[in-house]
Amino acid sequence: QVQLVESGGxxxxxxxxxxxxxxxxxxxFSSYRMHWVRQAPGKGLEWVAIIxxxxxxxxxxxxxxxxxxxxxxxxxxxxxxxxxxxxxxDTAVYYCAKGGTGWTNDDWGQGTLVTVSx
Amino acid sequence: xxxxxxxHSVSESPGKTVTFSCTRSSGNIASNYVQWYQQRPGSAPxxxxxxxxxxxxxxxxxxxxxxxxxxxxxxxxxxGLKTEDEADYYCQSYDTSTVVFGxxxxxxxx
Numbered sequence: 001q002v003q004l005v006e007s008g009g010x011x012x013x014x015x016x017x018x019x020x021x022x023x024x025x026x027x028x029f030s031s032y033r034m035h036w037v038r039q040a041p042g043k044g045l046e047w048v049a050i051i052x053x054x055x056x057x058x059x060x061x062x063x064x065x066x067x068x069x070x071x072x073x074x075x076x077x078x079x080x081x082x083x084x085x086x087x088x089x090d091t092a093v094y095y096c097a098k099g100g101t102g103w104t105n106d107d108w109g110q111g112t113l114v115t116v117s118x
Numbered sequence: 119x120x121x122x123x124x125x126h127s128v129s130e131s132p133g134k135t136v137t138f139s140c141t142r143s144s145g146n147i148a149s150n151y152v153q154w155y156q157q158r159p160g161s162a163p164x165x166x167x168x169x170x171x172x173x174x175x176x177x178x179x180x181x182x183x184x185x186x187x188x189x190x191x192x193x194x195x196x197x198g199l200k201t202e203d204e205a206d207y208y209c210q211s212y213d214t215s216t217v218v219f220g221x222x223x224x225x226x227x228x
Contacts, residue, residue, distance in 0.1 A: 035217070045155070045163065045208050047217035059215045062119075095162060101169050103212035104153040108162045 002026040002107040004096050009112030012086055020081040022096030022109055030054070030074040033099030036081045038092035039111075048094070050103060051079065064090075086116045120144045122209050122220035129226040134199050138223045140209030141191040152192040153210045154183055156203075157222075163208065167194060201227050 008020040022034070036048040049060045049070040058070050069082040079096055093113050097105035121143040130136040140152065154167035165174050167183035170192065185192045192211075196203055204227045209220040 037219075044206075044222040045157075045210075045219040047210075047219060050217065061216070100153065100165075102151050103217050104151055104168060104210060105155075106153075106165050106168060106174070108164065110162050 002098060004098065004107060004109030006094065006096055006109045006112040009094065009114045011115045011117060013118050014087060014116055016086055017082070017084045018086065018114060020083070020094055020096075020112060020114070022079045022081075024077045024079070024096075024098070027098065029077040033103070034070075034072060034079040035097045035099060035103075035105055036070060036079075037095045037097055037105070037108075038090075038114075039095070040089075040092040043092075046092075049081065050099070083114070086114075088116050090114065091116050119216055120213060120218060122211060122218050124207075124209060124220040124223045126221070127224040127226065129228060130199055132199050132201060132227055135195065135197040136199060136225065137196075138194045138207055138209075138225075139191050140193070140220050141189065142211065145213055146187065147185050147190045147192060147211075148187050150212050152183070152185060154181075154192075154194045155208045155210065156205045157208065158205045166207075196225075199227050203227055 003025045005023045035050045051070045055072045067085045072079045093111040095111045096109045098107040100106035123141045151169045155163035156166045157163040171183040180197045206222045208222045
C-alpha cells in the first residue's frame, strides 16, 4: 500500500534553513504529482507547494514563494522541501501528499513538525 | 485566487444525518474537482471523498459528496452518524497554479 514517510523536521532559529524529505513507496512515484501541505498548531490545512511528475514544474503558495523550493528525485522515490529564511509563522506540521486527479491529494504522510523559534 | 468557506462547527446525534457545505467564492465549482478530508485529533488527514462524489475503497457508503452549481458549493453528507465520525472535515479544490483548502468544519457527535 502507499507509504509516505516525512523526515527532517525540528527546531530552527528564525532566518535559518531546513530541508524536509518524504520517502515514498507502494506506487509508481514518477507517475504522480506530489504536494507539501502544512498545518500550524490548532489551525487548518494550508497548501504549500506542488511539483509535476518529472519535476520540471513547481508552484507555490504566496506565503512561501521565493523562500521554499520543492524538488524530487524519481530515482530515490523522494520529494523534498527546502525551506529558507524561516519565520515564526512557518511553525507547523508539514505533510507530504501524493497527487490525485488534477491538483487534489489522495494519500498523506504522518507529518513532520517544524518549529521556528529563537 | 478563490476561497472555500465552510461552517466552523456542526453538532449532531448518533444515527442522524449531517451535511457540510463548502462554498467557492469565485470561479465555477464544477470546473475543478472537490476533495473532502477527515482529520481526527492527532492524526494526518485521510480522503473520504474524491473527484466531487467518489469514495475511496474502505470509506463506508454512509459518506457521500455532491456539488451544486446554483449555489457554487460542494457538500459532504454523512448518514447514520457514529461517534467515530467525530473529527475535522476539510474541503479542497484548485485552480490554475493554486490549491485551496476550506477552513474546516469540526463535527461533534453527541
